[in-house]
Amino acid sequence: MNYHWDWQFFFQEADDGLKYYEWVISGLGWTTAVSLASLAVALLLGSVLGVMRTTPTRWLVAIGDAYVDVFRNVPLIIQLFLWFFVVPELVPEKMGIWMKQDLPYIVTAVVGLGLYTAARIAEQVKSGINALPRGQRFAGLALGFTEWQTYRYVRLPMAYRIVLPALTSEAMNIFKNSAVTYAVGILELYFQYKQIIEKTSQVLEITIVVTLAYFTLAFVMNRLLAFVEKRTRVPGLISGTGGK
Amino acid sequence: MRKSLTVLALSLSIAGLAAPAHAQLSGTLQKIKDSGTITVGHRESSVPFSYLDAEQKPIGYAMELCAKVVDAVKSELKMPSLQVKYQAVTSQNRIPLMQNGTIDLECGSTTNSVARQQQVGFSVNYFITSVRMAVRKDSGVKDIGDLNGKPVATTTGTTSDALIKQNEKGKAIDVKNIYGKDHADSFLMVESGRAAAFVMDDILLAGLIASSKNPADFAIVGPSLRDEPYGVMLRKDDAPFKALVDKTLIGLMQSGEAEKLYNKWFMNPIPPRNVNLNFPMSPAVKAAFATPSDKGVE
Amino acid sequence: MSDFDFSVITANWHFLAEGLRYTLQVTVTAMIGGIFLGTLLALMRLSSIKPLQWFAAGYVNFFRSVPLVQVILAVYLILPLILQFVTGKLIPIGAENSAYFTFTIFEAAYYSEIMRSGIQSVPRGQIAAGYALGFTYGQTMRLVVLPQAFRNMLPVLLTQTIVLFQDVSLVYAIGATDFFGAADKITQRDLRPVEMYTTVAVVYFVICFALSRLVKRLQARIAIIR
Structure with missing residues (x-):
């Protein structure tokens, strides 16, 4: 293979005055920011939707189900393009112009990635709640709790613990999926990966570095949540047998 | 020892001298001959150089210049039925794809720059923008x-x-x-x-x-x-192939055929919507045709 | 906003259909290849030979940690370099072929996790029964364990395939013409993103929604039989 290895180029100056390794670091920063913000959106909205789908109120269930069906059955890249290219043209003109000119791109990206992931989290939360014995709800109601209070104090604390492993893998997924947000103008790690390839053509070195970076992000996220899992384990449950 | 070295040097130099006589192929030409195909890299929205028509086929001024190069390759290798493949490229992946052999020549709107010449080769410039x-x-x-x-x-x-x-x-x-x-x-x-x-x-x-x-x-x-000058992108250090490409392009420029092609794409209605760019040849382009050069921009 | 023009869809329907066909081809190829490789990986992971376990675990964890869109681009650019190293020749692969390969090896990691839990869902007694009948390890797996694992996991495998079908849209990143890639190319030429992306989203939704409903019904049927 007559490939010309050159690790030095990471310390060369790119034409914006920064060095290439600084591009990688800045990409890493954006990836982390987009991912964590989207995760927050997804957890919040996903939990609400998941709870809605387990309530006795039929129209709440219907809304939750419809949401999950729509957001799970369209590819992420297309959802992002819809938010970026299509939505601003469909809203009133003033608002569209505001979305295009003043709204930071990261908001579009976080909305897109967050809403996409929320559908998956809603599925997990729903199955977590449904995995609990019915008696838990009845016990709560018997104690004089309202329906909402049975969620708040009885069912959700248990359900989250049950689905924590599944949520861990969603949290790792969100870091991987954030790579797609390059298509809506986020200068995250994959964007920088492409850009450095274009500038330097040192494909192998930059692939190794960026792959390791994603690997590290996934690993850190995994360990972090394993720690949470360990700390919140309920004694006596079979599911609490280790943070692996 | 010394004698044998001299003999070796001599035989090497004879081999070196003899090589052109055998028309020994190397690099891209050898690859094209071995595989029976030539892969042309093209762009998708570089109007009117290299873009997609109504049937999503790559067309344009640069594509026509490259078609002439392909014809020259066919006659050089005596392979009239050489298969021509097209591969869409973007500004991010065109250089790695040239280096890894996915494409053999790129016909788009690629600036011939000194920095890029570290990584790929360029033909003579066929446009100045x-x-x-x-x-x-x-x-x-x-x-x-x-x-x-x-x-x-x-x-x-x-x-x-x-x-x-x-x-x-x-x-x-x-x-x-x-x-x-x-x-x-x-x-x-x-x-x-x-x-x-x-x-x-x-x-x-x-x-x-x-x-x-x-x-x-x-x-x-x-x-x-x-x-900025545009050139056809080639693999680096592939003198025989570059010579063939340059010869073809310079021939087109000197025969006036390049100017005809220019008028077809820049001064007349072009597909897919029959718009006319009305972009007369600039003095810089005229100069590039009159004195062909493969000099890159700093 | 006033001038939506959906003729851009009808005028290019043929090209879009070609793209959809390529998407389906990649999906089916990667499904078959991925399940096959994934099953091998699952067997390695569950075998008693340590290096095989390590290899399978490393493979699966690797591909589950990196973004698909990066793997698609990296393979496209690097695979020819590796082939050149091995054969000494420049071998062009092309975006379309590169995607078949990438999706097969990438999805294998995901299918392997599904097959692993499928195999683990088969009662141990079944293996003992296989050996008692005088079967070798290979025969026990092939004739007793895998068919059951496969059937138990069929709905999950198919759900993963729907995800795969959607993920093929990422090949547009290397300029391959899948369904979304075709739409994107037309958008680049005709500058009509609103009509194009909306249509593409609706088509994906209809296909994936219908498929996921079918999987649900299948799941219900299998559950009853079991």
Whole structure:
């Protein structure tokens, strides 16, 4: 293979005055920011939707189900393009112009990635709640709790613990999926990966570095949540047998 | 020992002298002969150099020049039935794809620069462009100075920011770069009002404006930030192939055929919507045809 | 906003259909290849030979940690370099072929996790029964364990395939013409993103929604039989 290895180029100056390794670091920063913000959106909205789908109120269930069906059955890249290219043209003109000119791109990206992931989290939360014995709800109601209070104090604390492993893998997924947000103008790690390839053509070195970076992000996220899992384990449950 | 070295040196030099007589193939030509195919890299929205027609086939001025090169390869290798494959490339992947052998020549709108010559080879230049900016007429942007604080679109990898900074009037201003993944994407940013300007090669801007919904809404303004030559991209250090490509292109330029092709693509209605770019040959292009050169821009 | 023009869809329907066909081809190829490789990986992971376990675990964890869109681009650019190293020749692969390969090896990691839990869902007694009948390890797996694992996991495998079908849209990043890539190319030429992306989203939704409903019904049927 007559490939010309050159690790030095990471310390060369790119034409914006920064060095290439600084591009990688800045990409890493954006990836982390987009991912964590989207995760927050997804957890919040996903939990609400998941709870809605387990309530006795039929129209709440219907809304939750419809949401999950729509957001799970369209590819992420297309959802992002819809938010970026299509939505601003469909809203009133003033608002569209505001979305295009003043709204930071990261908001579009976080909305897109967050809403996409929320559908998956809603599925997990729903199955977590449904995995609990019915008696838990009845016990709560018997104690004089309202329906909402049975969620708040009885069912959700248990359900989250049950689905924590599944949520861990969603949290790792969100870091991987954030790579797609390059298509809506986020200068995250994959964007920088492409850009450095274009500038330097040192494909192998930059692939190794960026792959390791994603690997590290996934690993850190995994360990972090394993720690949470360990700390919140309920004694006596079979599911609490280790943070692996 | 010494004697044997001399003999070795002698036999090597004879071998070296003898090689041309046997027309020993190497590099790209050898690869084309072995595989029976030649792969042409093309762009998807570099109007009128290399873009997709109504049937999504790559066409354009650069594609026609490359078709002549392919013909020359066929007769050089005596392979009239050589298979020609087309591969879409982007500004991000064209150089790695050339290096890894996916494409054999790239016919698009690639600037021949000294920096790129470290990695790939270039034919003689077949076009000279000026980097300027496309704006919406109703935006009020008329010069670089008007861009201060505004979002400016650029296609990933091309650096409008650096060019604006280098310009006298651009020194004091600050722009916000936003990135399209191809030229059409960047242009859409201007069309939809996301970006105030798209800084790019003027001819590509003219092509994009011509194919937009309302061409009258746009204008190309501002001074030339830089003049850039386009060349056919080849693999680096492949002298025999480069010689063949150069010979073909120079032949076209000297016979006047290149000028005919130029008129066909720049001065007449072109597919898919039969718009006419009306882009007369600039003095720089005339000079490039009169005295062909493969010099890259700094 | 006033001038939506959906003729851009009808005029290019043929090209879009070609793209959809390529998407389906990649999906089916990667499904078959991925399940096959994934099953091998699952067997390695569950075998008693340590290096095989390590290899399978490393493979699966690797591909589950990196973004698909990056793997698609990296393979496209690097695979020819590796082939050149091995054969000494420049071998062009092309975006379309590169995607078949990438999706097969990438999805194998995901299918392997599904097959692993499928195999683990088969009662141990079944293996003992296989050996008692005088079967070798290979025969026990092939004739007793895998068919059951496969059937138990069929709905999950199919759900993963729907995800795969959607993920093929990422090949547009290397300029391959899948369904979304075709739409994107037309958008680049005709500058009509609103009509194009909306249509593409609706088509994906209809296909994936219908498929996921079918999987649900299948799941219900299998559950009853079991």
